[in-house]
Structures are given as C-alpha cells and as structure tokens.
Amino acid sequence: MANLISRPRVRPASPSKLGSSKIGLAAANKKWAILSLLPVFGMLFLFLALPALNSIWLSFNKWPGIGPLEYVGTANYVSLFQGGQLADSIRITLLYSIVASFFIVAIALLLSVAVSSNLKGSKFFRVVWFFPGVAPPSAVAIFWSLGFQPEFGVVNAILGRLGLPSDNQWLAQSSTVMFPVIFVGIWVGVGFSFLILLGAVEGVDVSVKEAATIDGASQRQQLFQIIIPLIAPVMFTVLTLQLIFNFNGFNLVYAMTEGGPGRSSEILPIFTYVEAFRYGRFGPASAAAVIAGIFLAAIGWVGIRLSRSRQLD
Template sequence: MTSLKEVQSKESQHPKQGRVFRSKKKKIGLDGTNIRSAKFALIPVFVLLFLFLGLPVINSIQLSFSRWGGLGPLEPVGFQNYTDLFADEQMRYSSRITVLYAFSVAIGVVAIATVLAAAVSASVRGHKIYKVIWFFPGIAPPTAVAIFWSSGFQPETGIVNTILGKIGLGGDHAWLASSETALYPVIFVGIWSAVGFAFLVILGAIEQIPISVREAATVDGANIRQQFFKITLPLIRPVMLIMLTLQIIWTFNGFTVVWAMTTGGPADSTSILPILAYKEAFRFGRFGTAAAMAVIAGIFLMIIGSIGIRLSRSEQR
C-alpha cells in the first residue's frame, strides 16, 4: 500500500533532514560497491514481486478471457465473460453495494478517527492509553471479531439486542436477516475495527503541526472548535485524503469481515465483489468469470487509488 510517509514527507510542515543528506548522499552513493550491493539486494525483491504479483495479474487477465472449471486446460472465450458480467444483474448489484460499503466504511472511519484525534490532541490526559486501547479492534483477528458481532446482532439472543432491550430500544432487531438491512451491521463492524488505525495516523499528522502554529492561533483567541476547523483540518487534509483512499481500497478488498458475518447473504444482498468472485470460482466452478470480476474490481481500485493520490498531492501544493 502506498506509504503515507511517502506523501507526508513531501509536506512542508514536515521538518526534513533528508534534503540535507541528499547532498551528502552523492559521496557514498558514488561508491560503486554500494550500487552493486543495491542491485544485488534488489534482485530478490523484483523476482519475488514478479512471481507473486506480476505473473498472477497476467494470469488473472488471461483467465478472464477463458472458461475454466478448476481442472484441465483453459478454453479461450474472448470477451464472453465480460459481456456476461455486464448483463448480469447480480454483478451490477454487487458492484453498487461494494462501492457503497467501501465508501461508507471509509468515510465513517476517517470522520470518527479525525474527531477522536482532535479530541485527544486537545486534552492531553489519557492520551497514551487511548492510543493503545483504540487499536484493539484492529489487532484482534477479523474472523473472531466478526463472529462475535454476528452473534451479537442476533435477535433476542445476541448481546447487542440484549443491551438494546434492557435500555428500552427493543431487543429483537434482526438486521442481519434482511437484505434491506444486512449491510448496516457489516458497515458498523468495518468502521469499528478500522478506526484505531486511522486514528493513529491522523493523530500522528496532527502532532506534526508545529506547536508554534497552534499557540499562535490560541493567542489570536481561537477556541478549540475554531482552531480545529481553521488550523488543524486544513493542515491534515492531505493525510485524511490518503487515509480515505487507502481505507476505500482496503474495505473494497475486504473479505474476512463480510464473509464471517453473512457469507454474502441473505440472498446475496451482502455479496461484495470479493465474495461474489470467491463464490463464482469456488461454488460455481466458473473461474473465468470470477477472474473477470477481479479484473474489473482491480481496474476500479486503481482508478480510485490514482484519484486519491492525485488529490492529496494537489492539496499539498
């Protein structure tokens, strides 16, 4: 994944020693043996990346133009898989909800993380503890997390419903059981488990705002809210954008939480693209169409990714 640091480092507020060193770098950089070591050290990187990323992508594309049941030779079918998919209602539905799911989670995550980071950075008390605790949901294996929540959302027996019942909000909500509502608990869990990470990233960005800038604002009489909207937010916007982009990509690719909570159901209402592709390949034995789904999803993600990166870059300039 794109390194935030990569982008951050280009930010002016990021005091960089790197630039100073770059001039010195030449001195060692000219050292021929180090260049040779670099080439040597990079060989395994490129070989492995080619084997595990390059070849599979080529293979997926090839597969997407074929029919293959899981065994035996590929049977070329041209664009058949793609035309089938464009005509397929489930594919269109799944694409829609995948986008809905990815954007809802990403926006929710970044919004909550930003608010929390602002709140924590404003009041120093307990600062460190929150940094540790809020990342728990991101640490626990997503499978375990999803199993807990899916049992928690069961009507009557689930703990969420038990608690809602106790406080008078009704204890028999069956969100996961209806294709109208099943996506909401999934979005909730997606947000719940991802906020901790985004929080740390955004808090890191806030903490890099030089104290002098904030003090200046305080002297100017800005209250916490003004300070946040006028000073903090504009300065961390590039990081938020990158975080948003990455979160969209991760959620878009996310398989574990949805699979463990709903296996894509009921009636395929939560079958986001990775799940649809998994089912297409491994339940229906149509690996060609599954690969075509993956290629379409991949193209979409690359577009999202490049838009996100470009936006955050232009923000910085």
C-alpha cells in the first residue's frame, strides 16, 4: 500500500495513458458513475441548493422570524447599501480574510519547507501543528480572549518581559481589535495549510533539488526559483480555500468579540447573525448572506482561474 500512495505526486497529465483498455474500464463503470452520482447530487440539492434558494427568496421579503413573508422587492438590498454598516462589514471581512489567509499560507509554506529539509523531529511537528485546527473554537476563543486582556492577559505579560509596549488594549479598542482576531485566525489556520503544502513540497522531485544544489543555488534561491514555482498551483488552491474559509468564519470571531467594540469586528457572517437574530430582520440578513455568497463565488472563481493559468506555465 505504501508504495502505491507514495507514487510521484507532481506529474504532468499524460494523455497517452488513454489506451484502449482504459476505455474498457470507462465503459464498464460509466453507468455506475451516473448511479453513484445521483445520491450525491440529491444531497447537495437538498442541503445546499434548496436552502440557498430559500435564502435568496427570503432576501426579497420582509420576515421578522415568524409569521408570513411579505414581498418587498429589492428594498432589503437598497436599505443595506444605503446604511453604511454593510460596506464597513465587507471591508472588515475582506481585511480579516485576506490578511489572515496571506499570513497562513506564508507561514505554512515556510514551515513546510523547513520540515521537508530533513529536519529532526519533523514527525512530531506534523502532528502538533495541526492541534489548533482540531480544538473546539469556543475553547480557543476563551483562552485567547483572556490572553489578550490588557491588565492580566498573557500576551501583554510576555510583551512586557520582552521589553515591548505592554499596555495594548487589544480587544477593547476598535482600532486594535482586528489584531488579536486575525492573529487567532492565523494560529488556527496554519496547521491545515501546512499539511497540504508539505505534501506539495515533498512531492517536488528530489532530482530537481539535487540538480539545483549542484548548480550552486542557495537555499533561498531554491525556495523562490524552484520550489515555489513548482508548487504554485497548490499554493493558489490553499490560498483560495483559506480565503473562503476565513470569509465564512463565524465561530471564532463571534466567540471572541461578538463583533465589537461598537461594530468594529463585525464580519459578514456576524452581521447576518445580528441582523437576523438580534434585530429580527431576516430579510436584510438574507440579503447580506447573498452578498457574502457572491463574494465567496468570486473568490472561488478567481482562485480556480489562477491555479489553472499557473499550471499551464
């Protein structure tokens, strides 16, 4: 089994493989493909498409949480765009999602390059670095919220010992609240990206690296001129996944700040939640969710385009 799995992973798609026997395989399995896809699409339709359509419909209605719907056309969208909060919320979500995802992928890349270069204890690191992604988000949020308290928090205490400014307000101030939020987002997210990128980095053909070493390329040159270009498609995939994941990230941020102080950390999912469940405005909430969906689709589309175009290089 082991040698089956560790087949070279980065390899060009080879059309020559489409021999006659493969067509035989394809023919034998074709009707099973259709049969097995039916329940898959059925579930996706029931649990994703249908509720999504329901939300889109809701976004054109007024609904306080109970009772009948009242069709209001595009009024929900108009009022969202007229009020300034949606724009703020989109800005905050993009800031959170882009900054956190960028750092996640950068750190994960560095860590995976480090581990792949025959580092001692790399098995241990592989296991441990994914821990933050596995722990319950409410536990993570509680710990870090206390950690970022200005008076008795761990973070300021450590900064103080290092001789750095230790009177930071962190979560208690609109201008600084996104630092801890993004930091914890990164802390949680690196493990997953690291594991994917590690696979890609290790998949880079050893002979390519050896050739580069013989050519006298420094480690930094190896990283930027050989490894990164080779694994670029994977990096874009990981970046896209992270952007989508963080754009959708409700659990952590809500548990840390509830969107405050004021509404300064109110990312779109929290905006949606607050509109619906605190104010009972399910129509505008659904409209905000639809707008979030459009952003997510755009991110996904760009991500797919980028990773494809890189692949053709």
